[in-house]
Amino acid sequence: MAGKTLYDKIFDAHLVRANDDGSALLYIDLQLLHEVTSPQAFAGLRLAGRKPWRIDANLATPDHNVPTTKRDGGVSKIVDPISRIQVQTLDDNCDDFGILEFKMNDHRQGIVHVVGPEQGATLPGSTVVCGDSHTATHGAFGALAHGIGTSEVEHVLATQCLITRKMKNMLIKVEGELGLGVTAKDLVLHIIGVLGTAGGTGYAIEFGGSTMKNISMEGRMTICNMAIEAGARVGMVAVDQLTLDYVKGRPFAPKGELWELAEAAWADLHSDSDAVFDTVVDIDAANIIPQVTWGTSPEMVVAIDAQVPNPDNETDPVKIDGINRALEYMGLSADQAITSIKLDRIFIGSCTNSRIEDMRDAAKVAKGRKVAASIKEAIVVPGSGLVKAQAEAEGLDKIFEAAGFQWREPGCSMCLAMNPDKLEPGEHCASTSNRNFEGRQGNGGRTHLVSPAMAAAAAISGNFVDVREMMEQ
């Protein structure tokens, strides 16, 4: 019998029941909750007179709606009344049902996908769900993690299980060393460009190969986070020493004898050498240079030294239509150099790139330089209160502020603009987030996805520039 993939192992270990038609009842170890996709689930529980199956398998924090400017007044001072109600509703629901929540002004509050790992709630070999498609982030820990809808949030609250079916296995085998100034973000953008926005649909992707071994936990989170942008609900990486070092000592992580037990159990969290994947994609990391998205889908990505695509070079009518629509929406011309795109705003943050390493990468570029006068606003939004504190301890906030960036409170912020941080129609933004869909960062806004270092470099130059040139200076 062939060996098992990492995904197979975790799926099989959580199988409560397998049905004849291929559907399965899967046990869920951890559900992360935030204010946007949970209110209707809690309302459903109440309506049916049900209680959460296990309080200790849930962790909540508000992130999408919270303001990133001053929060002294607490929830009652959130200006947008509808946002205020939603954040207040999460607080009320968690209080009523006894679920642990890091509330808006708790210094541990932050983006759920930053908070879970940082607190040691995300553990290797576990199943993690959240009403958010970027839940794949937690797969960086050798966990099986994916986004679910609100009905499923309610289902997991009520039963601790998810009705699901096994996905297919895809291995993305990354070999070759990433060059200086080329980050995990550039790697995953490149991978999405290769796979396409639906290339991973129906698959659980394991990111493997020798390159992944040298990528930090923060980088692995960035990569798994964006699996959904290639259509895959699940992205994951095998457990190794880096994983263990990251998890050990965190508040909810096992301690003492339990740690010994856990460490022994986690030793098997990798695909067997004879495991069979349905699809294998080889990626050469050595030739990747910094990436920039030019269009309205994450697959519309090119290298910094390239040009905006020309629809005349395509034959597929769907592609041609997509390029034409994107060019019009983005206000770009075919064959225009990427470096000629001028930016209006800069956003460094989001569940993709708001961890301490991201802050350091951006600060390194910003240090001793100034944001270009043509940039209306450049904001840095750390992923959590703890990331913020760490960055401040390292003096990164001062570097950013001296360069003309704004240093904000943690939250999802301009990634999806549910709070006041958003683009005006027609504005171009260099953003370290994960989606460049039409209107994503504000009605009519034009998003370009890049790495934190590239976003910082764009802020300094006012247009896109190869950050490696600034590093050599």
Next chain:
Amino acid sequence: MKVFKQHKGIVAPMDRANVDTDMIIPKQFLKSIKRSGFGVYLFDEIRYLDEGVADQDCSNRPLNEEFVLNQSRYQGASVLLARVNFGCGSSREHAPWALEDYGFRTVIAPSFADIFYNNCFKNGLLPVVLSEQIVEQLFSECAASEGYQLNVDLQRQVVVTPSGEEHSFEVETFRKHCLLEGLDDIDLTLQNTDDIRSYEAQRKLAAPWLFGAINPENSVD
């Protein structure tokens, strides 16, 4: 859950690939804590000419007359015909809520994004996968004939065109059963309470660190 057995209705063609859930229902409307009322904001950014605001009255907003749902021939449409990878991006269940609240009962496309596909079933909205070739044919037929209707029969797993041509589609047995009977997932799962308890007991022995760790005592303040 809402029952879906068979539905015949006017078809609206959404002729663009990779329609994402941000487009189906923009973020400002996700602030609602309710499950209903999203229909008026469906496709908000391309349906209206002004910028939509949560909780606003849409009756006097300027319409984008070119947008398919604003054209008189598609008024009352309840079958959405779409292109590849429909519903990609965000997991927001507000997307099927908005489609259902608008009046759609079914979406036909060559492919759907996983999470959206799954969310549809929870809301009595039937996603139907037909080949790109057949979908292309349906787009042509729809364009050629005003008032074009399709009949989607879940029991028989076929889409029937006005000429009587039938296109069969696949659907998982369990999902079909739930939609036909309008069964509640949670009730069904709770029928397996003993299985869940026994799994849990065994899991507690194998991975005790996953139990009881997330509590205020362990959370370092």
